[in-house]
Amino acid sequence: MTTSRALADLRAHCELHLPGDDGYDAARTPWNVAVDQRPAAVAVPRTAAEVAALVRAAVAEGLRVAPQNTGHGAGALGEHTFDDVVLLRLSEFTGVTVDPVARTATVAGGTRWHEVVTAAAAHGLTAAHGSAPDVAVAGYLLGGGLSFYGRRHGVAANAIRALEVVLGDGSLVRATAQEHPDLFWAIRGGGANLGIVVSFEIDLLPYSDIFAGMLLWDRARAADVVPAWVEWSRTAPESATTSLRIMSFPPLPELPPFLSGRDLVIIDGAILEDDATAAELLTPLRALAPELDTFARIPAPGLLAVHMDPPTPTPTVADHSVLGDLDAAAVAAFLAMVGDGTTSGLMFAELRHLGGAFTRPAESGGALSHIPGEYGLFCLAVAPTPQAAVAGKAAAFAVVRALSPWSRPNLIPTFTEHRVDTGRFYDGEDWAHLCRIRDHYAPTPTLVANHPL
Template identity: 60%
Template sequence: MTTLDPATTASALRGVCEIHLPGDPGYDAARRPWNLSVDQRPAAVAVPATTQEVQDLVVAAAAAGLRVAPQNAGHGAAALAADGLDDVVVVRLSGLSDVSVDPDARTARIAGATTWGQVVAESSPHGLTALHGSSPSVAAIGYLLGGGISCYGRTHGLAANSLRGIDVVTADGALRHADATEHADLFWALRGAGANLGIVVAAEIDLIAQPDAHAGMMMWDREHAPAVVATWASWTRDLPESVTSSLRIMAFPPAPELPPFLSGRDLVVVDGVTLEDDDEATGLLEPLRALEPELDTFARIPALGVLDVHMDPPEPVPGIGDHAMLGPLEDDAVAAFLGVLGPGTRSGVTIAELRHLGGALARPHAAGGALSAVPGDYALLCLAMAPDAEAAAAGRAAAADVIRAMAPWTLPTRIPTFTEARSDPATMFDVATRERLTGVRDTFDPQRRLVANHPVAAERP
């Protein structure tokens, strides 16, 4: 890794596009990621306003001996920062944000850092929606390139499979269109390996005809966790693929900005989407309602409202996360989960979440890319608030305790978009896929000018 003189970096990059260098008044704000606990300090932050500026930036950075790292809305920064950024230009694509919908073709074209909130807002007036995740503030393209676990995932599979075409600036500064017939190998690799291959400036996706859905959440005090977790685990074993849900144990601090029913409380929350008519959905939800939740919002809601069901933070927050993939949750697994998170425990984890997978998420797509399905029955995600270094260390240890407790049911795989830390690519792609990805990267980035959250091939010396 090379550390360049700031004057050299400034000379190479100034005038190409909006540039923020260490010492500039706007540098600290520009380098700030979504996870405020990550202190990334790149050689520069670039904010191109056009595709041509992206191309010019890539060429100028290469000429100066700098690498480039795409970062749309700032998610996933912990893994990126682990690589060291002294010779890296972080490319923030917030200057490229637009979505256009073709209601007849049921497609949307998305630019740069466009968020899922924007995409669904434009799609829903046409009775359409996208295979979005749980947060309206996540940039759609980064999510898509990492697979994408959708609120409709058990019915429709990974969101990456909805990609129809991708416009990408590769390491040589060229703008290429990749789809099933043009640069097909690049199209295959981008759907899973994303930023390893280029800076995606636009993508076209399939939309689904879904004007509304039966969706919502139920909430109990954590003292009811033994019954709720056991019932939810049993309930998910035989659910039709029309239901995608998650369970969270949440510990909220006493904070005035939180609603009174959340502030200072330890809770169990089940949320999800049921793609059935209201009568069928009501019948499916009956085992959970029998536990008498203190709050139950499940109802038919507009597609745009599904983005708010999971209650993800609308603004950047400081946090420490960890993730594991799990197999079936039988009684012993439920007992282990409750042993670290049930009533009376003090794990230090703010949120421990189980997302139900399987269904179409587990079936490889015939025309899919490098990541077209995920194994496993559940994804485990742990998050601890980390406003300072001491809290970060405690949160990291607390999350590790939960992951360790579930080790007997853990699979040797990870989902890229859920993985905060830099991880071995063998946990995300099998041997044959990694070899093919390496070959595609050798073609389009032989000098390893591109830096991704999760590299899929060894760096060049």
């Protein structure tokens, strides 16, 4: 049994908050504030040495350690038992160094994407970030990572060249294609089950500007726009990665009038072509006369704002699935759930275009180097109260269920906000291999990942 004295002794290793301390509630609260996680302590390390010392000390006291950066992906972690868990809040452990010649960035374990993109932009480069600027590199990359560059460049985890990892016994190892190659393969998908990444070396992308933006219609146009986008996406080149969302915004004074209190259809994303080619490609969608059209050439960091993700911590619940090809019946099923005249209870139902390089296993990739499927379906509800969370989950599950005739067995880790059969993230052989490597590097489960192996 761990004593409060033993917990307090962890203070010798880094900033620490115990239940009852003034800073405990702020430190334990994730970005997804619907998740009420109450760990035995929250540690806030600022260096790799502090992470390693904390892990050694916590494990010696019979505690387990759960790394968390921002808590954007807290939904599944929050379903674990937290009584014997030290939450490692890595959000103060940040930093980016860019090597413009090698076109790489070295990134500390708790860094967020906007920091990487800003540093890379100074050299005319960018990175395969997701839609939100304040998501951290670690959870996103170790879960695969779907970017608006992805149909051309694949799953973002494939950009990882080297990792420095604190294992569950507190030792620090470097993992590359040459050093601990089995760990290097496994952690790119297996994440915190294998170790806590304190440094990432990643390839950057050679774009200083891109053609990106959004098209917006009132939801009354959903029956025209949804089938048209699905048809368009079927033949869109791999240079185009886009998403379609049916979105509902409450009336809020802080929202711009084109969003406040409105039900909308929004298509957004990036097209890695010159302006004339990109414009030609958009012609069939622009012919649907969007109320707003922001597609244009923008500096690459502008892509972080295109999807309009919430800028502050938000209580959410969600569900998703991976879909194959969408025929007319699939489009009708989607519209029957979230089209004009329906009340879904969701903030949005999104179809993300996958296919292209997303679906191709990368030769030098890790346990999660591709997502087999043509579309990702992601449904999210805002959940300010436990009752709203129950209703929101039911609403999200209902849309996913309605599209189940078109769904594939696999799931996407970064879109998984509750506990699932973790094997569904990986190809069958890879799953067995991953578990064998886990047994070697993490024979005792001293680290707690959001999705346990």
